[in-house]
Amino acid sequence: MARPNFMESGDGFMNETTAPVHINTPTEKKLWLWTGFLGVLLLAAVVIFGPYVLFIALTSYVVALIIEWAFAKSRGMKIDRAWMITPMIITLMLPPIIPLWIAGVATGFGVFFGKAIFGGHGRTVFNPALVGVLFVLISFPSQLNTQWFEPKDHGPLMPSTENIGHPDFDVENDAVSSPALLRIPGNYTTGDFLLGRTAGAVGETFMIGIITLGIGLMLLKVFDWRVPLALLGTMVVLTLIMNLVGTGYPSPVTSLLVGSATFAAFFVAPDPVTSPIKSWGKVVYGIGAGILIFLIRYEAAAVDGVVFGLIIMNAITPLIDSWFNASSAETKTSDETKEAT
């Protein structure tokens, strides 16, 4: 009986991978800019939520580097040049009082299943950070959906003195759950939203920073401006219509200020590797993500539809590319590709 084909075609298994790199893989300079701008948001989160978020970031980076190093070693390659971006995004998308081991699981799963086994940066189907966050979102719903911390009432948290690696916070009594926040955003003023003194994930609350840094990244040509604009525009239009027609929907501006939609629209969705190539494809991608986020957030059981919506849009990105006759495989051997492999 003949053996299946995949047994014969495993020659590049332990060697350097030869799969083509995405045509839009960002250069190392752009990756560092991206990470640096996100680092500013992390510093803002330290001021808002307290130094515990630094522990989360540290855990993420340690886990990610261990996995990247192991894969690089086993394949005889240098460490992936995009090692710094995934743990940073994961840190910014997790709640600020998350147990450290969950941050580790998220990073480990994201880097291993989302990135390393596909062959590293530029060859991924899904954004690795989204994969990791999605995994912990499904696996640990109680820690991810109901235990959020309200900085307006408590001020920045200090790490606990007796239990190292855990914030000084009574999860049982003082945590708030996010579904209520997404629909009726409590007693926050617009100033609270802009300065980030609201409950939410580490990086998603500081709106002034997110908007200015996001626009800055677009001015520096790290990202295309079409994806965020299409995504946020779709959400504004949909919430505007539903706010006029139905009940229980927040105003369009509030819908952008709560949850991680704005953060993801500026810093995660326009990731060049996992979004379409052609301009109109990017618009379609943004509109689709906006519709999905709106539907999942307000009509489905899942809490904040951002991760789900973006993962689904990542999955159909090749389809969008084929509608606009674009191929993501790098055909010419430019310096860019050499550097990537």
Place this chain on the structure above:
Amino acid sequence: MAKTKNMKKEMSRLANLTKGFFKENPVFVFLLGLCPALAVTGTVEASLGMGLLVIFVLTGSNVVVSLIRKWIPHQIRVPSYIVIISTFVTIVGLLTEAYAYALHGELGIFIPLIVVNCLILGRAESYASKNKVHDAAIDGFGMGLGFLGALVVIGFFREFLSTGAIAYGVFLPLAETPGSIINIDSYVFSMDAFGQAPGGFLVIGLLLGIFNFVAILKRNKKERERQRMIEEKKRQALERKRQKAQEKAGAKA
């Protein structure tokens, strides 16, 4: 003479039985029967039950197909196999409903779906319809055992990762035992995602990767050995040539 022939036959029968365990494992090598392997492997119990049912149906259908293989017209062989298989599946379904109701409740729709399990149809088509009855029976039993083993391995990993229990809801004796060094409530770290459908895909994919990794290592080793053999032979031939040349030179001198 007769004894060696007999022994050879015995050996081949043993190989026939064990080939389904690793070398031709239905799930990890042929990727057959993935539907139950994804759907019912949430716990070890359900995997074990499904594996046992498949062993019974596979052995039975292989025997019957092999018995009547000469009377089945070639054109309608697949419908005939399906009728035979569904007979056995009906038997199994009624038996589990009568004597193992809990298992019937847990497996539910996946018992009738054994009819369309590609593993059973595949063995009927590729083995039972070409071989004698006892060989077909051994093949069916061995392949069923391989399937059962694969399901139990998948079920073990999925149950352990999704609930923290090893099997049958038994936890590792790590939690809250006075005086022990490690105090871990393993269910605290349980990852629900592995109990759901994506977890099935992930676990099967990882195990497949390990299987392929081992197979590739083995193949590379074999290849290296073959290369060494070839080089050895080349060297010997060269030496012989040189010797001959020397002899010639010596004769001339």
